[in-house]
Amino acid sequence: MLRHKIKKLPFSIKIVAAVIFSTFLASTANSQTVIEKALVKAGFENVREISKQGEELFYLEGTAFVTKERALKAVRDIFQIHSKDFNNDKIEIVFLERGIPAYKYYSPKQNITGDGQIKWNLDPFITDKRNVLSNIDGKRSQFYNESKWKADLKFYPQFRFKNSRLDRMYVLQLNLNPTLELSMWRGALLTAQIILPVYDEYSNEESRVRPGFFTFSQQLRIPGNIHLLATVGNFNMFRTGADLKIFKPISKSVGIYGQIGVTGWSLPLFDKWLFYDFGQISWRFGTNYSLPSKNILFNLNLTQYLENDIAVRGEIIRYFKNAAIGFYVQSLQFEDYLINGGFFFSISLPPYKHNRNKRVRVTTADHFSIEYIARPYPQRGRMYFTSPDESSSFNFFNRILINN
Structure with missing residues (x-):
C-alpha cells in the first residue's frame, strides 16, 4: 500500500497567507459605501460614514471647493440623489477643517419639502463625542481620501x-x-x-x-x-x-x-x-x-x-x-x-x-x-495676517458663520 507523505508548509508561508487573508477580510469589511464613493468622487476629503444607534453620521471636508457655499451645494446634491440609500432615519453631516469638526448639518429622513428636497438644519454646536472618530466607531478608524501628508x-x-x-x-x-x-x-x-x-x-x-x-x-x-x-x-x-x-x-x-x-x-x-x-x-x-x-x-x-x-x-x-x-x-x-x-x-x-x-x-x-x-498709516490701525488665505472677508473668526 502506497503512502503519500504530506509535507507541512513552512512557517513563513503560513504567516504570509494569514496576513493576506486578514487584509482581504479587513478590506471587505471596510469597503466604501455608495455615498462614501460619491463624496470621494466629488472631491471631498477625510470622508467617513458611520451607521449606529439609529443615525447615519458622515464626516467630510470640502477642500476642493473655493467657498463653503459650493461645498454645501455639492453635498446636498449628492445626498438628494442617494436619499433612498440611507439605513437610518436621522442624518448628520459633520464638516471638518483640517480634520477637525467645525460645524454640522442634520435632517430627519422624513424631513422633505413639497418639491421632494431634503430640508437641512445648521448647528455650530458639536458634542465632544463627535470630536474623535474612534469615539463613534469604537475602534481606530481611518478616513477615506485622507488629506494627511498631502x-x-x-x-x-x-x-x-x-x-x-x-x-x-x-x-x-x-x-x-x-x-x-x-x-x-x-x-x-x-x-x-x-x-x-x-x-x-x-x-x-x-x-x-x-x-x-x-x-x-x-x-x-x-x-x-x-x-x-x-x-x-x-x-x-x-x-x-x-x-x-x-x-x-x-x-x-x-x-x-x-x-x-x-x-x-x-x-x-x-x-x-x-x-x-x-x-x-x-x-x-x-x-x-x-x-x-x-x-x-x-x-x-x-x-x-x-x-x-x-x-x-x-x-x-x-x-x-x-x-x-x-x-x-x-x-x-x-x-x-x-x-x-x-x-x-x-x-x-x-x-x-x-x-x-x-x-x-x-x-x-x-x-x-x-x-x-482712507487714511493709510504704516502700522497705526493695522494688524497682521498669519496665513496667505486670511483676509477681512474670510478668516478664522467668521468661517463658521458665513454662507450657511
Whole structure:
C-alpha cells in the first residue's frame, strides 16, 4: 500500500497567507459605501460614514471647493440623489477643517419639502463625542481620501497701492506668490511662500525675490465648542512671531472671538534677515453676527494694533456666490483725526473646484483680496495676517458663520 507523505508548509508561508487573508477580510469589511464613493468622487476629503444607534453620521471636508457655499451645494446634491440609500432615519453631516469638526448639518429622513428636497438644519454646536472618530466607531478608524501628508501648491496674486508721494496719485506693487501648504497630522499645516515681484514701486528690498509667509499652525477644538488656532513663523506686515486665535459660537448666528500675538519687525531675504524690536504685543476681542437669509455678517471688535494704538472697528460684509464686499469704520488715535474707514473685497478665483489627482495639487488661490484704507498709516490701525488665505472677508473668526 502506497503512502503519500504530506509535507507541512513552512512557517513563513503560513504567516504570509494569514496576513493576506486578514487584509482581504479587513478590506471587505471596510469597503466604501455608495455615498462614501460619491463624496470621494466629488472631491471631498477625510470622508467617513458611520451607521449606529439609529443615525447615519458622515464626516467630510470640502477642500476642493473655493467657498463653503459650493461645498454645501455639492453635498446636498449628492445626498438628494442617494436619499433612498440611507439605513437610518436621522442624518448628520459633520464638516471638518483640517480634520477637525467645525460645524454640522442634520435632517430627519422624513424631513422633505413639497418639491421632494431634503430640508437641512445648521448647528455650530458639536458634542465632544463627535470630536474623535474612534469615539463613534469604537475602534481606530481611518478616513477615506485622507488629506494627511498631502500638499497644495497655490499661486496667490497680491496687489497693493498707497498714496505716499506728491508726484503721482498712487505707488503700486504687484506680486505673484507661489505657496506650498502641507497638511500634516490632524489640524497641522506647514506653509512656505516665495514672493515673486512682478511690478514694484515700494522699496528696493520689496523688489527682490524673497520669502513670504513661512509658518507652522495647529488648529484644535476643545470641550465647550471652542476653536483654537496657534501659529508661529513669519507673517505679513513685516512681522514674525507667535499668534493665538480663539473662537466660540454662542448661537447659530452669533460668535465671540479673541486673538493675542507677540511679534517683531521682520524682512527675510535669501542672503540676510532684517529683524528687530521683538516683543510687540497685539490683541483683539470681538463678536460677530450673521444674517443667513441675506448673507450678511456684522463684526465689531476692540484691538490693540501694531503701533500700540487701541481702536474700535465695526464691519458689515455682504457675501455673494463668487465675491464678498465689506465696509468698515474705525476709531483713530492720531492728532486731530478720530475716525478712519474704508472698504475691502474678495473675489473667488477660477477654477472654482480644485480636484486633487496627485499628492501635490497645483492650483490658484481660492480668493483675491484687497483692502482700501482712507487714511493709510504704516502700522497705526493695522494688524497682521498669519496665513496667505486670511483676509477681512474670510478668516478664522467668521468661517463658521458665513454662507450657511
